[in-house]
Amino acid sequence: MRCERLWRNVRMATLAPTLPGLGIVEDGLIAARGGRILYAGPAGEAPALEAEESIDGEGRWVTPGLIDPHTHLVYGGDRAQEFERRLAGASYEEIALSGGGILSTMRATRVADEAALVSTALPRLDALIAEGMTTIEIKSGYGLSLADELKSLRAARTLGRVRPVSVTTTLLGAHALPPEFADNPEQYVDLVCDAMIPAAASAGLADAVDAFCEGIGFSAAQTRRVFEAARAHGLPVKLHAEQLSNLNGAALAAEFGALSADHLEYLDEAGVQAMARAGTVATLLPGAFYFVRETRLPPVEALRAARVPMALATDCNPGTSPLTSLLLVMNMAATLFRMTVPECLAGVTREAARALGMGAETGTLEAGKRCDLAIWDVERPAELVYRMGLNPLHARVWSGQ
Ligand code: DI6
Ligand code: FE
DSSP states (O other), X not given: XXXXXXXXXXXXXXXXXXXXXXXXXXXXXXXXXXXXXXXXXXXXXXXXXXXXXXXXXXXXXXXXXXXXXXXXXXXXXXXXXXXXXXXXXXXXXXXXXXXXXXHHHHHHHHHSOHHHHHHHHHHHHHHHHTTTEEEEEEEOOSSOSXXXXXXXXXXXXXXXXXXXXXXXXXXXXXXXXXXXXXXXXXXXXXXXIIIIHHHXXXXXXXXEEEEBBSTTSBOHHHHHHHHHHXXXXXXXXXXXXXXXXXXXXXXXHHHTXXXXXXXXXTOOHHHHHHHHHHTOEEEEOHHHHHHTTOOSOOOHHHHHHTTOOEEEOOOOBTTTBOOOOHXXXXXXXXXXXXXXXXXXXXXXXXXXXXXXXXXXXXXXOOTTSBOOEEEEOOXXXXXXXXXXXXXXXXXXXXXXX
């Protein structure tokens, strides 16, 4: 068989669901053709291959390219000053009530044009790419008007054209109530349902729809309206659920067959069971947990027992998770949430792909999937979870390149 590129003499954590744990293959071989994996498995079982380029992996470990399935990467300004106020004792809620918080980022996002949003997001994107990330979800949610939400989604799409990375976009119009609707939240939900979702869907700018279901965000009834509009326009949904309190958002998301419910610190057993039945992925965000000094842990043991797939993401955003490292996310998930090494690695590969509805496309080293690889200078995969602040990436391959 002919192929374009071949990596031999590699050790692989394939994350293939047919194999236990990390799906380890020692003395592995990966062949790529047309940007896809033609073969990934033991060198001894490989078909006869004729490669245009053959690369000696020198025994390095290869994992699927990392996936960040929940980010707010596109926004204007920053919130370092707010961080200093918090360090001086102000609470997140106090800052929000005094016009700071999400609304200060909204103002900075509205005055930025698309090119400025792209250029300020690029260093964050590049930091993730430098650690082997090959697929990223990017939400809108800081524009909070029709024009500014669409501008943010266009910026996200542009990021996927200027870097070798797969970008999937999510419309998060229902992130916060903009000041011009302060007295009329239902009218803002109308705008999300009747203007933003149809416009984003018809322009092909959104791959999914998200909402912030929370006391300081949108109620379950309002979230339901957003989900119904998304369904009417053929867009899958996901939800910021049970981050600060329990509004039974995860169960609502499951009712709509959501791809994922995210955060989940306050998730209860009924929510766990609803997610298990619907096949909704639990996307856990240890960076936000850490940065807001949350003390309530997501119910990892209950999710594990119910076999709810667990994904991990940075939640990269200026307010509660200014984080651009999936390696650190894995370390935090292990240390703070007591997840195992295979769970952490699956969380930023196989399960992250599933959380984006891309499980058939990427997330494992299996024939037929896109050839997205991260090649590491480590002695064992656990090092990727164990270290803090060291980047052992040797090379990154996106779509076979
Ligand atoms: N949950 C969060 O943690 C962020 N958004 C959300 O829905 C916070 C966003 C911010 O403070 O800018
Ligand atoms: Fe978020």
